[in-house]
Amino acid sequence: MTVVYDLEHVTTYRYRQPVTFGDHRAIFLPSLGYSGRILRYSLDTNIPAKVHWLMDTLSNNVAILQFADSAPELKVTYRIRGEHFGIQDVENFPLSERAKEVPIQYTPDEWIDLSNFMRPHAEDEDGSVAAWAKRFVAGDRDDALDVLDRMMDEIWNSLTYQSREAEGTQRPGETLKRRQGTCRDYAWLMIEALRRLGFACRFVSGYLYDEALDGGAVGMTGSGATHAWLQVYLPGAGWCNYDPTNRITQGFELLRVAIARHPGQVMPLSGSWYGEANDYLGMEVKVSIRKLGTLPEFPAAS
Numbered sequence: 001m002t003v004v005y006d007l008e009h010v011t012t013y014r015y016r017q018p019v020t021f022g023d024h025r026a027i028f029l030p031s032l033g034y035s036g037r038i039l040r041y042s043l044d045t046n047i048p049a050k051v052h053w054l055m056d057t058l059s060n061n062v063a064i065l066q067f068a069d070s071a072p073e074l075k076v077t078y079r080i081r082g083e084h085f086g087i088q089d090v091e092n093f094p095l096s097e098r099a100k101e102v103p104i105q106y107t108p109d110e111w112i113d114l115s116n117f118m119r120p121h122a123e124d125e126d127g128s129v130a131a132w133a134k135r136f137v138a139g140d141r142d143d144a145l146d147v148l149d150r151m152m153d154e155i156w157n158s159l160t161y162q163s164r165e166a167e168g169t170q171r172p173g174e175t176l177k178r179r180q181g182t183c184r185d186y187a188w189l190m191i192e193a194l195r196r197l198g199f200a201c202r203f204v205s206g207y208l209y210d211e212a213l214d215g216g217a218v219g220m221t222g223s224g225a226t227h228a229w230l231q232v233y234l235p236g237a238g239w240c241n242y243d244p245t246n247r248i249t250q251g252f253e254l255l256r257v258a259i260a261r262h263p264g265q266v267m268p269l270s271g272s273w274y275g276e277a278n279d280y281l282g283m284e285v286k287v288s289i290r291k292l293g294t295l296p297e298f299p300a301a302s
Contacts, residue, residue, distance in 0.1 A: 001086065001252075001294050001295070002083050002084065002085050002086075002290040002295040003083070003084045003086070003209070003252050003285065003294055004079050004081070004082070004083050004084075004291070004293050004294065005081070005082060005083075005084060005086070005255075005289055005290060005292060006079070006080070006288075006289070006290045007078075007079070007080040007081075007082070007207060007255070007287075007288070007289045007290075008074065008077065008078070008079050008080075008286075008287070008288045009028060009061070009077070009078040009079075009207075009226070009268065009285070010076070010077045010078075010282065010284075010285070010286045011075070011076045011077075011148055011171055011268070011269050011284070012073065012074070012075045012076075012283065012284045012285075013064050013074040013167045013273070013282075014072065014073050014281040014282055014283075014284075015071075015072050015275060015277045015279045015280060015281055016072070016271070016276075016278065016280075016281060017072055017074065017275070017276075017279055018070040018071055018072050019070055019071070019072070019273045019274060019279055020069045020070045020271065020273065020275070021067040021070075021071075021271065021272070021273050021274075021275045022062070022271055022272035022274070023064055023065065023066055023075060023077070023271055023272070024065040024270065024271030024272075025063070025064060025065075025267050025269070026043065026062070026063040026064075026065060026068075026076060026078070026095045026256050026268070026271050027060055027061070027062055027063075027064055027088060027205070027257060027266050027267065027269075028043070028046075028068075028078040028080070028253065028257060028268055028269075029041055029061040029078075029080070029257070030061075030080070030082065030206065030257045030258075030285060031061055031247065031256070031258065032288075033087070033190060034085070035084065035245055035256065035294075036082055036083050036084040036085055036255070037082065037083050037168075038079075038080060038081075038083050039081045039082055040076070040081050040302045041079065041080045041081070042077075042078070042079045043065075043076070043077070043078055043171065044064055044076075044079075044155055045065065045067075045075065045076050045077075045083075046074065046075040047067055047069045047071045047074065048068065048069060049065045049066060049067050050065070050066040050068075050249070051063055051064065051065055051066075052064050054137060055176075055300070056265075058258070058259055058260060058261075058265070059098055060072060060257075060258040060259065060260075060266065061258075065271070068128065068274060069114050070174055070212065074273075075287055076269055081292075083295070084167075085253055086250075086251060086252045087241055087250050087251060087252075087254060091136030091235035091243070092236075092239075093234075093236060093238075094175070094236050095145075095234055095235070095236040095237055096235040096236035097109060097238070098235055099144060099235040099236055100143055100144055100145070101142065101143070101196055102137055102142040102143075102147055102199075103197060103198025103199075104143050104197065104199060104200075104234070104235065105197060106146055106200065106233075106235065107235075107240060110136065110233075110235065113231055114200035116233075116261055117195075117197065117200040117201055117202050117233070117261060118195055118198065118200045118201075120183065120192055120195045120196055121192065121195075121261060121262045122171055122172050122173075122192050123171070123291065124172070124173060124182050124196075124251050124261075125173070126173060126174055128173045128177070129173055129176065129189070129192055129196065130193075130196045132193060133151075133193035133196045133197050134197075135154075135193060136150050136151050136154075136197070140142075141248055143297070144199075147163060147197070148194075148199075148232060148242060148295070151190060151192065151193065151194070151244075152242055152243075152244045152247055155186050155189065155190060155244040157188065157243075157248045158179065159179055159181060159190070159245065160180040161180070161181070161182070161183075161186075161245065162180040162181060163182060164181075164182050165236070166209065168263075168264075168285075169182075169184045169188050169190075169194075169263040169264070169268070170182075170185040170188070170224040172188055172189040172192040172193065175188070175189045176189065176229060177224070182228075183227055183228045183229070183243075183245040184228040184263050186228075186244045186245050187204070187228045187229050187243075187244065187245075187263075187270075188203065188228075188229045188262075189244075190242065190244050191203060191230050194230075194241060198232075199232055200232065200233040201230050201231065201232050201233075202230065202231050202233075202239070202259045202261065203228065203259065203260045203262060203263050203265075204228065204229050204230060204231055204241070204254075204256055204258070204259050204261075204262070205226065205227075205256075205257050205258045205259075205260070205266040205267075205268065206227055206228075206229075206254060206255045206256040206257040207226060207227055207255040207257070207259070207287065207289055208227035208243075208246070208253055208254065208255070208290050209252060209253050209254075209255055210253065210289075218273060219228060220292055225235070226252070226268055226285070226287060227243075227245075228245075228263070229241060229243035229244070229245070229254060230242050230243075230244075231244060231259065241254055250272070255289075280289060280297075
C-alpha cells in the first residue's frame with residue numbers, strides 16, 4: 001500500500017518592530033530513497049527572498065534563503081505532496097550473523113564509512129550515559145536486536161514525554177537526570193548510549209504521520225509536528241528506524257526529511273536577525289499532515 005499525503009509546515013517569527021535578517025537554512029524537502037517520493041513542493045515567504053539549493057555533506061536537501069527587506073514578521077511556509085511506501089520491520093530483513101551480537105562486527109569498509117556515526121558526540125562528564133547504556137548488555141553474546149528493543153522500551157516506560165517550546169536538544173545526561181524530554185531528547189539519548197556500545201547511529205529529523213489526525217484526534221506522541229527518531233546500521237538490513245517516543249520501527253508513520261550526526265545539523269529552519277535585544281516576541285510553528293488516499297501495491301516481480 002502507498003499513502004498519498006499533503007504536508008504543510010508554517011514557521012512564524014514575530015518582532016516588536018521591523019528587523020533585518022541574515023541568511024536562513026531551511027531543511028524540509030525529504031530525501032526519501034526507497035520509502036517514498038515527492039510529487040511536488042513549494043517554499044513561500046511573506047517577504048521577498050532569494051533562494052538557492054544545495055546538498056550538504058550528508059546528502060540532505062538544504063534551501064538557503066536570503067532576505068533584502070526588513071519586517072516585523074517572518075513567515076516561512078513549506079508545502080509537500082508526496083507518496084509514502086512505508087518502512088519494513090528490521091526482523092523482515094536477513095540480518096548478517098555479525099549484526100546479531102554486541103558489539104556489532106562491522107567490516108573495515110563499513111567502519112570507515114560509519115566511524116563518524118559510531119563516535120560519541122555529547123559530553124558525559126559524570127559517566128551516567130555510559131553507565132545507563134551498560135545496563136542493557138548482560139554478557140559476552142548479547143543479541144543486538146534485544147538490546148535495541150530493551151533500550152527503546154526503557155525510554156518508553158521510564159521517561160515522561162514533555163513538549164518544549166524552546167529550540168535545541170537536551171544533553172543525554174540531562175534527559176536521564178530529569179526523566180523527561182521531547183522526541184529529540186529521547187532520540188539523542190538513545191543514540192549516544194548506543195554509540196558507547198559500538199553501534200553506528202544517526203539522528204533523523206522528519207514528520208510523524210498519525211492516521212488519527214484525519215479524524216480530528218491525536219493518537220501518537222509528537223504527531224502533527226516535526227518529529228525526531230534514530231537509525232541504527234545493522235549489516236544485512238542497513239539503516240533501520242527506531243522511534244523511542246512511540247516505540248515503533250516500521251509502518252507508514254515516519255516520514256524522513258534529513259539525517260545527521262547530531263541534532264544541531266538538521267534544524268527545520270535556522271538563521272539570524274538584527275535588531276534590539278528586546279525586539280524578539282516569539283516563534284510559532286504549525287504542522288499539518290493530511291492523507292489524500294492510498295494506492296494499491298505493485299504486483300510482485302515474477
